[in-house]
Amino acid sequence: MRKEIIIVGFGHGTDAVISTLTREHSNYSIKIFTQEALPGYHKPPLSKEFLSGSLSKERIFFRNPEFLKKHKIEVFLSCPVKKIHANTKHIELSNGDKHPFDALIIATGSVPRTLDSIQNPYHLHNLNDAELLKKKKINKLGIIGAGFIGMEAASSLAHSVKEIKIFERASRALESACHADIANILTKSLVTSGVQIELNCLIESVKEADKKTILKTSDQTYELDHVLTCIGNYTDTSIVDTAEININRGFMINNFCETSAKDIYAIGDCSEYQNPFNQRYEVTTSISHATHQGQIAARNILGIESKMNKIPWFWSNQGNHRLQMMGYTQSENEFKSIKTNEDSLTKIYSHKSRVIGFQSLNNPIHFAKLKKVMDEHYTNVETIKIEHLF
Ligand SMILES: Cc1cc2nc3c(=O)[nH]c(=O)nc-3n(C[C@H](O)[C@H](O)[C@H](O)COP(=O)(O)OP(=O)(O)OC[C@H]3O[C@@H](n4cnc5c(N)ncnc54)[C@H](O)[C@@H]3O)c2cc1C
Numbered sequence: 001m002r003k004e005i006i007i008v009g010f011g012h013g014t015d016a017v018i019s020t021l022t023r024e025h026s027n028y029s030i031k032i033f034t035q036e037a038l039p040g041y042h043k044p045p046l047s048k049e050f051l052s053g054s055l056s057k058e059r060i061f062f063r064n065p066e067f068l069k070k071h072k073i074e075v076f077l078s079c080p081v082k083k084i085h086a087n088t089k090h091i092e093l094s095n096g097d098k099h100p101f102d103a104l105i106i107a108t109g110s111v112p113r114t115l116d117s118i119q120n121p122y123h124l125h126n127l128n129d130a131e132l133l134k135k136k137k138i139n140k141l142g143i144i145g146a147g148f149i150g151m152e153a154a155s156s157l158a159h160s161v162k163e164i165k166i167f168e169r170a171s172r173a174l175e176s177a178c179h180a181d182i183a184n185i186l187t188k189s190l191v192t193s194g195v196q197i198e199l200n201c202l203i204e205s206v207k208e209a210d211k212k213t214i215l216k217t218s219d220q221t222y223e224l225d226h227v228l229t230c231i232g233n234y235t236d237t238s239i240v241d242t243a244e245i246n247i248n249r250g251f252m253i254n255n256f257c258e259t260s261a262k263d264i265y266a267i268g269d270c271s272e273y274q275n276p277f278n279q280r281y282e283v284t285t286s287i288s289h290a291t292h293q294g295q296i297a298a299r300n301i302l303g304i305e306s307k308m309n310k311i312p313w314f315w316s317n318q319g320n321h322r323l324q325m326m327g328y329t330q331s332e333n334e335f336k337s338i339k340t341n342e343d344s345l346t347k348i349y350s351h352k353s354r355v356i357g358f359q360s361l362n363n364p365i366h367f368a369k370l371k372k373v374m375d376e377h378y379t380n381v382e383t384i385k386i387e388h389l390f
Contacts, residue, residue: 002029003102005301006091008081008239009033010040012287013107013268015062016294022071024302030073031099033091035080038127039063044287046130047149048317052156053134060127086244086261103301106240106251106259106266107294110233110285118144118206121229124153133228139163142215142227144203146173148316150230151186155318158193165224167201167217178323179331179347182361186318193319235270235283248272250283255307257297265301267293273308276381277328277356286312309378313371324367326374327357335386338366346370354384 005021005028007014014032021028034040041060049055068075083092090100112123123129133153139162143150146168154164166173173190174183187197204216206227215222235250246252246260250272257265257273268290275282289312299306313326321343328349335350346360348370355374360367370389377384 002027004028004100005030005103005105006099006101007032007105007107008084008091009107009109009270010036010075011107011109011268011290012040012043013109013290013294013297014105015040016291017105017107017267017298018063018071018073020295020298021302022073024298024304026302028103028301030071031076031101032073033076033079033081033093033099035078036126036128037078039065039068039075039077041127043126044315046127047124047152048156051124051130051134051153052159057127057131081239084240084245084264086240086264089263101263103263104265105294105297105301106264106270107268107290108236108239108270110269110283111236112229113232113234114229115144115203115231117203118227118229120208121206122227123229124149125233133157133226136226138225140222140224140226141165142167142206142213142222142224143230144206144227145230145232146170146175146187146197146199147177147230147232148174150228151190151318152316153228153230154195155190155193158190158195158319163196164194165196165198165222167198167203167215169201169203171199173197173199178325178329178359179334181337182323182345182347182359185343185345185361186321186323189319189321233269233285235272237270248281252281253293256300256305257293257308258300265297267297275328276311276378277351284312286314288313311374311378321362322364323359323361324364324371325357325359326367326371327355329357329359333357338363348389350386353386354382355386355389356381356384 010032040062082094090098112125114121141161141164143166146166173187202218206215213224213227237247251266253271272281292310296306316323333349336348338346344362346366349357358370373388
């Protein structure tokens with residue numbers, strides 16, 4: 001008899017799970033439950049090519065319906081899972097329906113953060129959000145947060161929206177995301193394209209009035225057409241019972257992507273795993289991470305014992321700039337800076353003479369070289385030495 005595997009959420013991690021399961025000719029019947037009205041799609045273009053208009057909606061979906069049909073994968077759209085019952089091995093939907101499983105993967109991604117002072121917040125987290133932003137007539141756009149999503153959205157809309165102002169609490173853009181020298185190049189480029197950035201800015205309130213949005217900071221009031229809140233994400237763990245599954249900032253997993261409950265796995269943005277560099281438990285937002293964990297969980301379900309063995313990496317496209325980064329990149333560990341021209345900069349980070357991460361702006365050759373070194377040494381990160389690079 002075929003065994004039942006249930007996957008909660010249809011994002012990047014889930015797509016990797018179904019790739020692996022279908023490739024390995026498994027004896028599982030696969031059911032995917034997603035709260036969204038559409039099957040899984042690529043998220044990075046939502047703040048990049050799709051938002052700027054250079055990529056059509058048809059091209060962002062992972063799979064065509066024929067693939068799902070061919071592999072008998074049942075996708076339940078607009079079906080949020082309300083509770084996972086680990087002990088009795090079934091899920092419960094909001095409408096009360098129950099579905100049993102032999103194995104289950106939690107792949108619910110993250111939830112965008114907001115502030116209590118923002119009435120009716122808008123985010124850029126899913127396809128609906130991106131379509132709303134494209135359809136709405138916006139002359140004056142406010143973006144709260146100069147992180148990756150806020151900066152990418154501003155960059156993608158700079159040619160179509162008359163006025164864009166980013167409001168950032170910190171003293172520079174991308175403060176927790178990348179090196180100041182790299183952030184400065186990206187900021188300068190955005191400002192040149194007409195985007196304004198207010199730094200050290202505290203939001204007091206955002207309210208809607210007469211089809212306008214009134215944004216108040218501690219020293220000024222702005223009348224805008226739309227305000228986007230891009231201040232990071234968190235994991236919603238409420239679908240599990242904490243007596244059954246260990247949670248912290250995410251669903252806690254071991255190197256096999258297993259949670260503390262038998263036959264239940266967690267992957268991608270919603271999982272919390274142990275970083276091999278510092279042994280700390282971390283939640284990582286990255287396509288490469290979600291995809292890798294999806295493959296690992298699927299292989300373990302199939303009985304092919306597999307441990308996580310890749311270091312996550314991340315990219316951000318802003319205008320003509322492409323930033324690629326990998327590993328642990330805290331500024332106190334900066335070791336070497338390589339500038340090949342005005343816009344191309346690579347920062348390498350080390351600790352006790354081993355390379356622990358890097359950030360590379362507009363230099364795909366540096367990225368490829370450094371990624372290869374880090375990929376090859378994942379299983380023994382202690383052995384990544386500076387001399388491997390040069
Ligand atoms: C605008 C944007 C741009 C990005 N750009 C980049 C980039 O350039 N590079 C990069 O590496 N990463 C990027 N990311 C991050 C990347 O998209 C995530 O790391 C990745 O999608 C995580 O995959 P996942 O499978 O964990 O979750 P997701 O892909 O987020 O999928 C989770 C799915 O689960 C659904 N879900 C949640 N709860 C439930 C429930 N209870 N029941 C049913 N379904 C549920 C969600 O609605 C969602 O569809 C970007 C993210 C966004 C939003």
